[in-house]
Amino acid sequence: MDPEQLMNALSIELHASIRDMDGEADLDRRLKQSEIVKNLSESMGVFLKLISDVMSADFDGFDEDYDDYDEYEE
Numbered sequence: 001m002d003p004e005q006l007m008n009a010l011s012i013e014l015h016a017s018i019r020d021m022d023g024e025a026d027l028d029r030r031l032k033q034s035e036i037v038k039n040l041s042e043s044m045g046v047f048l049k050l051i052s053d054v055m056s057a058d059f060d061g062f063d064e065d066y067d068d069y070d071e072y073e074e
Helices: 003-023 027-056 067-072
Strands: none
Touching: 003 027
């Protein structure tokens, strides 16, 4: 699945879960909804951290690091 589609799907599900939690009067169901919201938020956090790590990575000289392997190409 495309990362952008995954983030959009998580965002939509998170928004729906928050809305469901807001309308819930039963405390047990509200607690379950809050756990769902927490899990979805943590999932989004994992992807956002990954994106942040990739964007801050230093790729300077990336091509030079693999020039040594050109001799194996035929």
